[in-house]
Amino acid sequence: xxxxxxxxxxxxxxxxxxxxxxxxxxxxxxxxxxxxxxxxxxxxxxxxxxxxxxxxxxxxxxxxxxxxxxxxxxxxxxxxxxxxxxxxxxxxxxxxxxxxxxxxxxxxxxxxxxxxxxxxxxxxxxxxxxxxxxxxxxxxxxxxxxxxxxxxxxxxxxxxxxxxxxxxxxxxxxxxxxxxxxxxxxxxxxxxxxxxxxxxxxxxxxxxxxxxxxxxxxxxxxxxxxxxxxxxxxxxxxxxxxxxxxxxxxxxxxxxxxxxxxxxxxxxxxxxxxxxxxxxxxxxxxxxxxxxxxxxxxxxxxxxxxxxxxxxxxxxxxxxxxxxxxxxxxxxxxxxxxxxxxxxxxxxxxxxxxxxxxxxxxxxxxxxxxxxxxxxxxxxxxxxxxxxxxxxxxxxxxxxxxxxxxxxxxxxxxxxxxxxxxxxxxxxxxxxxxxxxxxxxxxxxxxxxxxxxxxxxxxxxxxxxxxxxxxxxxxxxxxxxxxxxxxxxxxxxxxxxxxxxxxxxxxxxxxxxxxxxxxxxxxxxxxxxxxxxxxxxxxx
Numbered sequence: 001x002x003x004x005x006x007x008x009x010x011x012x013x014x015x016x017x018x019x020x021x022x023x024x025x026x027x028x029x030x031x032x033x034x035x036x037x038x039x040x041x042x043x044x045x046x047x048x049x050x051x052x053x054x055x056x057x058x059x060x061x062x063x064x065x066x067x068x069x070x071x072x073x074x075x076x077x078x079x080x081x082x083x084x085x086x087x088x089x090x091x092x093x094x095x096x097x098x099x100x101x102x103x104x105x106x107x108x109x110x111x112x113x114x115x116x117x118x119x120x121x122x123x124x125x126x127x128x129x130x131x132x133x134x135x136x137x138x139x140x141x142x143x144x145x146x147x148x149x150x151x152x153x154x155x156x157x158x159x160x161x162x163x164x165x166x167x168x169x170x171x172x173x174x175x176x177x178x179x180x181x182x183x184x185x186x187x188x189x190x191x192x193x194x195x196x197x198x199x200x201x202x203x204x205x206x207x208x209x210x211x212x213x214x215x216x217x218x219x220x221x222x223x224x225x226x227x228x229x230x231x232x233x234x235x236x237x238x239x240x241x242x243x244x245x246x247x248x249x250x251x252x253x254x255x256x257x258x259x260x261x262x263x264x265x266x267x268x269x270x271x272x273x274x275x276x277x278x279x280x281x282x283x284x285x286x287x288x289x290x291x292x293x294x295x296x297x298x299x300x301x302x303x304x305x306x307x308x309x310x311x312x313x314x315x316x317x318x319x320x321x322x323x324x325x326x327x328x329x330x331x332x333x334x335x336x337x338x339x340x341x342x343x344x345x346x347x348x349x350x351x352x353x354x355x356x357x358x359x360x361x362x363x364x365x366x367x368x369x370x371x372x373x374x375x376x377x378x379x380x381x382x383x384x385x386x387x388x389x390x391x392x393x394x395x396x397x398x399x400x401x402x403x404x405x406x407x408x409x410x411x412x413x414x415x416x417x418x419x420x421x422x423x424x425x426x427x428x429x430x431x432x433x434x435x436x437x438x439x440x441x442x443x444x445x446x447x448x449x450x451x452x453x454x455x456x457x458x459x460x461x462x463x464x465x466x467x468x469x470x471x472x473x474x475x476x477x478x479x480x481x482x483x484x485x486x487x488x489x490x491x492x493x494x495x496x497x498x499x500x501x502x503x504x505x506x507x508x509x510x511x512x513x514x515x516x517x518x519x520x521x522x523x524x525x526x527x528x529x530x531x532x533x534x535x536x537x538x539x540x
Contacts, residue, residue, distance in 0.1 A: 021395040027101040029396030034074035038064040043177035051148045057123040073104040076160035076167035081124040088118045126162040132290035141289035150224040151288040159217040170343040176211035188227040192298040193281040214437045219296035237275040242282040254305040268365035274429035277339035292326040294333030315378030332358030340435045346391035347442040348398040353407015379405040385468045409533040427452045459493040472535040486510045498529040
């Protein structure tokens with residue numbers, strides 16, 4: 001395995017198909033009865049960070065709406081963190097714990113339509129990230145000047161690794177959240193959204209950040225360091241957008257140069273996907289002591305101020321060195337992951353497939369279609385095809401490494417089928433309009449694209465998302481006659497592809513049965529256009 005592939009495989013935590021699941025997986029990954037009856041409205045999260053002891057203490061006040069009567073509420077908080085107290089209407093409430101799930105027996109009658117609050121007090125020494133951001137938690141580091149450099153990252157392991165919440169992607173707080181971070185006063189603490197106030201105490205300083213949009217739990221983050229701040233304004237589709245940057249003091253010069261790619265990213269992605277989804281909350285890049293992640297309106301950055309993925313080109317074409325991977329990829333998640341969020345992590349290809357594809361579209365916008373095509377085709381070397389893209393539902397199981405670049409190549413193939421880039425652009429922007437600030441299923445996304453494209457893509461989705469088979473075009477050549485068929489396909493799969501015959505492009509329409517097509521001249525050369533994610537093999 002080459003170094004680039006090894007690095008990329010580290011970029012996600014994925015599960016093998018033979019994995020067995022436990023009750024704990026179900027409690028974490030399903031809409032349990034104790035989660036189903038209440039709808040998140042708002043989080044008010046306050047955290048005091050003690051860097052010296054690597055401990056935190058805090059409260060989270062949850063505002064929720066009752067959708068049907070129920071008296072038992074599930075809250076998630078992972079050991080070794082402790083849920084210390086639960087208060088509703090000034091009354092302390094008892095709870096029982098089953099692993100990381102805590103079941104609160106509410107005393108107040110929960111009436112349909114009512115909006116209530118509950119306050120959770122918590123404390124402890126949160127799990128330290130073992131390999132952030134893929135195996136996450138708290139990163140307790142120091143910068144090169146010896147100053148504390150602290151950050152959270154918890155996409156795979158879950159936000160409940162450090163704070164109590166409803167830790168399931170299907171429900172986001174409709175009215176956003178307030179995040180109040182107390183840290184040593186000589187440092188700066190950066191969170192999601194906009195800074196409301198900073199207030200000094202004796203030895204500490206409180207930083208109050210506010211998000212007004214719905215936000216996924218794993219996107220909520222804390223970053224503490226010897227930061228300096230600079231900003232600029234981008235005139236985007238909805239007006240002026242604030243672009244804020246928080247970087248370590250000694251990296252200001254490098255950041256000022258490298259972050260010139262941010263407006264370039266905004267220009268490309270607003271063209272392809274529509275307006276930046278969190279205008280009200282601004283856009284930030286925040287330097288962290290790990291590679292980076294897609295925290296909503298607080299994208300974290302640790303790519304060493306170099307282009308590529310830590311200086312490497314994931315496509316081996318040269319085009320991957322034309323952009324800073326973390327700026328482009330993680331910011332692409334603002335549209336796919338943060339604006340459009342999977343209801344179940346089994347459908348995480350919605351996040352990673354579309355965002356891996358966004359790298360291709362960034363190149364398309366700034367360097368042209370040939371560059372984009374070469375890049376996405378080059379990333380196929382990282383596709384494993386050992387598990388389907390769609391994971392198992394209800395048990396916190398994602399679909400494996402192929403959610404990234406197999407997902408991207410599936411979308412690139414779809415673009416070829418349409419033969420209409422304006423329609424393709426309209427589909428991508430339409431997704432971000434139709435499902436704005438929503439949690440969705442893969443089926444909803446599949447159905448939307450099928451309807452908007454005017455193509456019945458039922459077998460296409462089934463083939464590429466639910467199996468590991470890559471369609472293979474087998475062919476025979478006899479003079480000017482071409483015979484061809486598909487193998488390694490599901491029943492009724494019949495995607496047309498462009499063949500290149502004697503240097504000329506020709507559509508062919510393979511099925512599982514042998515077909516033939518005659519050409520004017522003897523066939524000297526034959527291949528399938530590389531933009532289609534299929535294999536081809538000559539039969540004699």
